Amino acid sequence: MAASELISPNLTHMDAPQQRDLDRCVHCGLCLNACPTYRELGLEMDSPRGRIYQMVQVATGAAPISDSYQEHIDLCLACRACETACPSGVQYGRLVEAARAEIEHQIHRPWHIRLLRTLVFQGLLPSRAGLRLAAGLLWAYRASGLQKLARSTGMLGQMGKLGRLEKLAPDAELPTFFTQYGKVFPAQAATRYRVAFLGGCIANISFARLHEATVRVLRMNGCEVTVPDNQTCCGALHVHAGMRELARALAKQNIDALLKGSYDAIITNAAGCGSTLKEYHELLEHDPDYAMRAHEFTAKVKDVTEFLAGLELNMSMRSLDVTVTYQDSCHLAHGQKIKSAPRQLLNAIPGLRFREMPSADICCGSAGIYNVVENEMSMAILEKKMVNVNRTQAEVIATANPGCMLQLRAGATLHGSGQRVAHVVELLDEAYQPG
Numbered sequence: 293m294a295a296s297e298l299i300s301p302n303l304t305h306m307d308a309p310q311q312r313d314l315d316r317c318v319h320c321g322l323c324l325n326a327c328p329t330y331r332e333l334g335l336e337m338d339s340p341r342g343r344i345y346q347m348v349q350v351a352t353g354a355a356p357i358s359d360s361y362q363e364h365i366d367l368c369l370a371c372r373a374c375e376t377a378c379p380s381g382v383q384y385g386r387l388v389e390a391a392r393a394e395i396e397h398q399i400h401r402p403w404h405i406r407l408l409r410t411l412v413f414q415g416l417l418p419s420r421a422g423l424r425l426a427a428g429l430l431w432a433y434r435a436s437g438l439q440k441l442a443r444s445t446g447m448l449g450q451m452g453k454l455g456r457l458e459k460l461a462p463d464a465e466l467p468t469f470f471t472q473y474g475k476v477f478p479a480q481a482a483t484r485y486r487v488a489f490l491g492g493c494i495a496n497i498s499f500a501r502l503h504e505a506t507v508r509v510l511r512m513n514g515c516e517v518t519v520p521d522n523q524t525c526c527g528a529l530h531v532h533a534g535m536r537e538l539a540r541a542l543a544k545q546n547i548d549a550l551l552k553g554s555y556d557a558i559i560t561n562a563a564g565c566g567s568t569l570k571e572y573h574e575l576l577e578h579d580p581d582y583a584m585r586a587h588e589f590t591a592k593v594k595d596v597t598e599f600l601a602g603l604e605l606n607m608s609m610r611s612l613d614v615t616v617t618y619q620d621s622c623h624l625a626h627g628q629k630i631k632s633a634p635r636q637l638l639n640a641i642p643g644l645r646f647r648e649m650p651s652a653d654i655c656c657g658s659a660g661i662y663n664v665v666e667n668e669m670s671m672a673i674l675e676k677k678m679v680n681v682n683r684t685q686a687e688v689i690a691t692a693n694p695g696c697m698l699q700l701r702a703g704a705t706l707h708g709s710g711q712r713v714a715h716v717v718e719l720l721d722e723a724y725q726p727g
């Protein structure tokens with residue numbers, strides 16, 4: 293009998309598409325070698341096939357949501373490399389999201405964890421004021437010399453996990469990108485497209501210069517760029533943490549803010565955000581007021597590399613004398629199936645020497661906040677990634693997602709030769725600047 297016919301009615305987050313995915317898995321194991329946690333541990337229960345088996349056990353009531361189940365699901369990076377590898381078309385990403393939503397719904401976390409999650413997911417990420425405060429604190433930590441002192445005295449090394457996490461913490465780039473909200477930036481020459489830019493949440497404070505570069509590159513390519521004022525966090529981190537109701541509220545706010553401008557495209561430079569933005573129609577499929585609008589919205593969402601690669605690119609660039617390798621962002625390569633666009637853009641830059649690294653589409657260990665909550669596994673994956681990066685002898689590691697940039701920067705410091713890490717559009721922006 294198919295697993296979907298046995299699904300327990302108590303499971304509220306296993307909808308029909310997820311139930312079909314459970315049935316579709318034929319347990320062939322062809323996804324195992326694509327899975328970073330299986331490659332690291334060699335354990336069936338930490339492979340896609342093993343996790344799907346456990347999901348079926350829970351979904352049919354044959355096993356409870358135990359601590360062990362939660363650990364195996366938590367250890368998954370949600371990188372979706374198994375989706376790309378699967379010949380049966382199992383959409384594992386939505387399976388793991390449903391499993392996490394079910395865990396979130398059924399387990400009772402200790403009060404301090406609940407408080408922390410509420411502060412981060414409800415208080416910080418969707419709040420411009422909260423993010424600005426965080427930017428101020430990060431800036432003060434660096435500007436006061438405290439960061440330098442902590443790093444030079446070896447104090448961080450004695451702080452265990454906290455010390456390791458400090459290396460991954462984003463810096464604040466002031467002024468934040470929030471100062472650009474509500475503005476319209478005209479195209480550099482004739483306007484070919486009217487696009488909206490979505491700034492996200494943390495990227496507005498930690499990648500403000502990347503956002504500015506993205507706007508410049510779009511303008512150089514005939515785009516009038518609007519940064520709509522009422523936009524908010526895309527909800528990707530909420531979806532990955534199983535908080536689908538919160539993600540739905542954010543999705544609705546973004547649809548209201550970004551659809552009314554009748555833009556040709558809604559652009560993001562964060563692959564993790566883009567992947568979730570392109571799935572708003574799944575998130576809101578049962579909402580009578582937003583289901584149709586969500587479809588209209590997702591049809592317009594484009595990753596910036598996807599959008600630019602689809603244009604007749606402005607080739608008025610100077611030469612960049614640099615060797616670059618590219619790390620696929622999982623949510624671009626596996627979530628959105630976009631692999632050639634960023635490579636095409638890099639190869640279009642005069643003088644740039646592109647060197648492909650082995651296993652470029654295996655996760656770097658970043659995966660949203662995975663590198664914080666599953667730091668040990670994340671660091672083990674990063675170390676292996678850097679072996680492949682180092683083999684290319686590239687001076688620059690390009691990627692297409694701010695989260696991957698933070699992780700790879702830590703990798704370049706810990707296991708590399710101090711390579712520079714840049715977003716693809718930052719390299720394009722440099723090529724467009726006068727030398």
Ligand code: SF4
Nearest residue numbers: 317318320321323378
């Ligand atoms: S998820 Fe796909 S590749 Fe992996 S075991 Fe199931 S059917 Fe095979």
Ligand code: SF4
Nearest residue numbers: 327368369371372374
């Ligand atoms: S999403 Fe990534 S980590 Fe999770 S099971 Fe699939 S390949 Fe493994």
